[in-house]
Amino acid sequence: xxxxxxxxxxxxxxxxxxxxxxxxxxxxxxxxxxxxxxxxxxxxxxxxxxxxxxxxxxxxxxxxxxxxxxxxxxxxxxxxxxxxxxxxxxxxxxxxxxxxxxxxxxxxxxxxxxxxxxxxxxxxxxxxxxxxxxxxxxxxxxxxxxxxxxxxxxxxxxxxxxxxxxxxxxxxxxxxxxxxxxxxxxxxxxxxxxxxxxxxxxxxxxxxxxxxxxxxxxxxxxxxxxxxxxxxxxxxxxxxxxxxxxxxxxxxxxxxxxxxxxxxxxxxxxxxxxxxxxxxxxxxxxxxxxxxxxxxxx
Amino acid sequence: xxxxxxxxxxxxxxxxxxxxxxxxxxxxxxxxxxxxxxxxxxxxxxxxxxxxxxxxxxxxxxxxxxxxxxxxxxxxxxxxxxxxxxxxxxxxxxxxxxxxxxxxxxxxxxxxxxxxxxxxxxxxxxxxxxxxxxxxxxxxxxxxxxxxxxxxxxxxxxxxxxxxxxxxxxxxxxxxxxxxxxxxxxxxxxxxxxxxxxxxxxxxxxxxxxxxxxxxxxxxxxxxxxxxxxxxxxxxxxxxxxxxxxxxxxxxxxxxxxxxxxxxxxxxxxxxxxxxxxxxxxxxxxxxxxxxxxxxxx
Numbered sequence: 001x002x003x004x005x006x007x008x009x010x011x012x013x014x015x016x017x018x019x020x021x022x023x024x025x026x027x028x029x030x031x032x033x034x035x036x037x038x039x040x041x042x043x044x045x046x047x048x049x050x051x052x053x054x055x056x057x058x059x060x061x062x063x064x065x066x067x068x069x070x071x072x073x074x075x076x077x078x079x080x081x082x083x084x085x086x087x088x089x090x091x092x093x094x095x096x097x098x099x100x101x102x103x104x105x106x107x108x109x110x111x112x113x114x115x116x117x118x119x120x121x122x123x124x125x126x127x128x129x130x131x132x133x134x135x136x137x138x139x140x141x142x143x144x145x146x147x148x149x150x151x152x153x154x155x156x157x158x159x160x161x162x163x164x165x166x167x168x169x170x171x172x173x174x175x176x177x178x179x180x181x182x183x184x185x186x187x188x189x190x191x192x193x194x195x196x197x198x199x200x201x202x203x204x205x206x207x208x209x210x211x212x213x214x215x216x217x218x219x220x221x222x223x224x225x226x227x228x229x230x231x232x233x234x235x236x237x238x239x240x241x242x243x244x245x246x247x248x249x250x251x252x253x254x255x256x257x258x259x260x261x262x263x264x265x266x267x268x269x270x271x272x273x274x275x276x277x278x279x280x281x282x283x284x285x286x287x288x289x290x291x292x293x294x295x296x297x298x
Numbered sequence: 299x300x301x302x303x304x305x306x307x308x309x310x311x312x313x314x315x316x317x318x319x320x321x322x323x324x325x326x327x328x329x330x331x332x333x334x335x336x337x338x339x340x341x342x343x344x345x346x347x348x349x350x351x352x353x354x355x356x357x358x359x360x361x362x363x364x365x366x367x368x369x370x371x372x373x374x375x376x377x378x379x380x381x382x383x384x385x386x387x388x389x390x391x392x393x394x395x396x397x398x399x400x401x402x403x404x405x406x407x408x409x410x411x412x413x414x415x416x417x418x419x420x421x422x423x424x425x426x427x428x429x430x431x432x433x434x435x436x437x438x439x440x441x442x443x444x445x446x447x448x449x450x451x452x453x454x455x456x457x458x459x460x461x462x463x464x465x466x467x468x469x470x471x472x473x474x475x476x477x478x479x480x481x482x483x484x485x486x487x488x489x490x491x492x493x494x495x496x497x498x499x500x501x502x503x504x505x506x507x508x509x510x511x512x513x514x515x516x517x518x519x520x521x522x523x524x525x526x527x528x529x530x531x532x533x534x535x536x537x538x539x540x541x542x543x544x545x546x547x548x549x550x551x552x553x554x555x556x557x558x559x560x561x562x563x564x565x566x567x568x569x570x571x572x573x574x575x576x577x578x579x580x581x582x583x584x585x586x587x588x589x590x591x592x593x594x595x596x
Contacts, residue, residue, distance in 0.1 A: 001299060001482070001515065001518055146592055146593070151593045151594075152593060179589075180585065180589065180592070181592040181593075183551075183552050183555040183556060183592070184299070184514060184552070184556055185555055185556045185557065186555070206507070206585065207585050207589045208548060208551055208552070208585040208586050208589060208591075208592060209504070209509070209510055209544075209545065209548035209551075209552070209584070209585045209586065210510050210548070210551075210552050211507070212507055212508050212510065212511035213510035213511045213513070213514045213552065215511070216482060216511045216514055216515070217299065217514070220299055243585060246507075247507065250506060250507035250508070253506055253507075253508075254481050254482070254506070254507070254508050254511065257481040257483055257484070258481060258482055258483040259483065285583070286507070287478070287504065287505050287506040287507045287541060288506050288507065291477075291478065291505045291506060293506075294444055294478075294479040294481070294506060295444070295449045295450060295479075296449075
């Protein structure tokens with residue numbers, strides 16, 4: 001199997017994690033982001049600019065972002081569902097934004113309240129706005145490996161969105177395993193179908209236990225960028241009680257033992273996972289948090 | 299990545315699972331084994347013959363075995379720590395036995411109360427006894443990927459046990475990831491070091507989230523036999539609260555989506571995972587049990 005020397009991780013607990021938890025205080029969000037900024041992570045998805053009525057967890061996004069420490073070596077990003085959200089992110093000072101679109105029509109309707117075509121139609125304006133403000137813009141394609149409403153998603157449908165996004169001027173693509181439907185087969189089939197020069201990132205949920213197997217498959221295919229959430233923070237709104245994002249410390253723990261560099265201090269990261277657990281007030285489902293690393297860390 | 303057409307699973311919940319839980323009734327053990335026998339599984343580790351003072355959970359092993367339905371297509375096995383236990387298993391009517399030995403000196407002392415050399419010295423007598431009774435005998439090498447007391451285990455030390463076991467007349471080898479210390483790197487290094495014609499099986503724990511990634515690595519290296527435990531039943535005595543064995547339904551779910559046959563009816567298996575959960579009276583940590591399969595089963 002092929003493996004790279006280095007993997008780049010984006011930490012998504014402050015946004016994707018906390019967005020799927022009962023609301024926590026602004027102060028706790030700031031504490032979490034500041035703690036993550038001291039672990040060696042190079043990318044952090046900090047907040048989202050979404051409708052506060054739909055997602056009260058992120059209503060204080062601008063306030064959180066204004067207060068956190070900004071480390072020069074870290075790329076902080078904000079997620080937005082549309083042009084308006086991207087504008088708010090840029091107004092708040094972000095230079096990296098992510099716009100989310102679903103490969104599945106019904107999930108796009110449920111998630112951002114419009115058709116896939118309507119989401120795509122806004123991409124050129126989003127890209128122009130980002131360009132005018134010297135910001136990078138990534139398209140996150142949710143339900144890339146399957147949809148809780150529609151079932152399997154044809155890899156060709158995902159590839160068409162990649163093509164349209166590339167055409168519109170998007171800088172990067174992320175494939176979201178929104179409800180943990182990916183398997184090694186789905187990862188391979190998606191990568192077989194997609195043809196782009198843009199940097200690709202994969203975002204796996206561990207809903208059905210296969211997140212690290214999927215990550216390994218993606219590594220073998222040359223993907224070197226992944227999302228992960230400290231403590232596995234976040235859930236899956238379509239599978240109550242099920243685990244959500246793959247835990248960053250489980251990813252780092254495995255990659256480091258394989259000799260793959262992430263730049264992350266695993267001991268510090270486990271400390272932040274414990275902090276995240278305190279903040280949300282429930283036991284998080286991270287094996288490395290519970291059992292510790294396989295051997296003591298130096 | 300290489301993948302086989304078919305994988306053979308051995309279900310270990312009745313033994314390895316229940317041995318790490320507070321004792322359950324004889325009747326519940328029989329119910330669990332009988333339910334497993336109807337899922338299409340071809341191998342079930344039913345009980346162990348160990349010191350009932352050390353492992354009260356298995357004190358009724360002969361009684362359980364006498365009462366369960368024996369399906370002709372299923373290979374049922376019993377685990378034993380020594381010659382005496384193998385004799386008891388054979389006396390009870392088993393034609394497949396597993397003798398456990400640790401790659402780590404201190405774990406062998408903790409687990410079976412003697413040195414690795416003393417365990418190995420009994421292997422020829424165990425093999426002769428099995429042969430005389432037309433029984434197959436497998437050596438399970440615990441702590442093959444790391445030891446909670448000693449840390450990393452040299453793959454060469456595991457290979458030496460494989461050689462000694464082969465020499466003694468053992469029929470099959472299993473590598474136990476006793477406390478979830480395996481990673482894809484450790485799987486590869488172990489398979490690089492071992493040189494044998496005997497059938498190999500791997501037994502992964504999901505303590506640190508990497509069980510399915512390890513399984514995928516082993517598949518790529520040609521291993522096609524794995525242990526798994528329905529509902530992920532069982533724990534890890536050295537990591538309280540941590541998850542134990544990889545859940546059989548998570549393994550089957552991933553393999554089937556990859557087009558790899560296991561012979562198992564996934565819907566029936568999930569039903570048995572729910573039964574196992576009822577029997578032990580705590581929520582089991584199986585994503586497929588909690589969230590269901592990625593798409594509805596036919």
